[in-house]
Amino acid sequence: MLWRGCGGSGIACPALPQGAPLTTRTALPMPIYNEAPQRVFARLQTIYESLDALGVLDQFAIFILSDTPDISSGRAACAL
DSSP states (O other), X not given: OOOOEEOTTOOEEOOOOXXXXXXXXXXXXXXXXXXXXXXXXXXXXHHHHHHHHHTOGXXXXXXXXXXXXOXXXXXXXXXX
């Protein structure tokens, strides 16, 4: 389950029936600011593998958004 019911925003999202196919692609933005790239990418790998295990990986696009001012940290993230 990715999200059901009412989120913190108060916007109600209807629950999908069990096994209902996804019909749209969803962007998963991952903002990074002064974080250890290895830890960030380890979390992203867990998300990626979970989506793959559910058979819905092709319905998602992961975007990494970094505004880290530290050049060496930014280069390390790009290397991963």
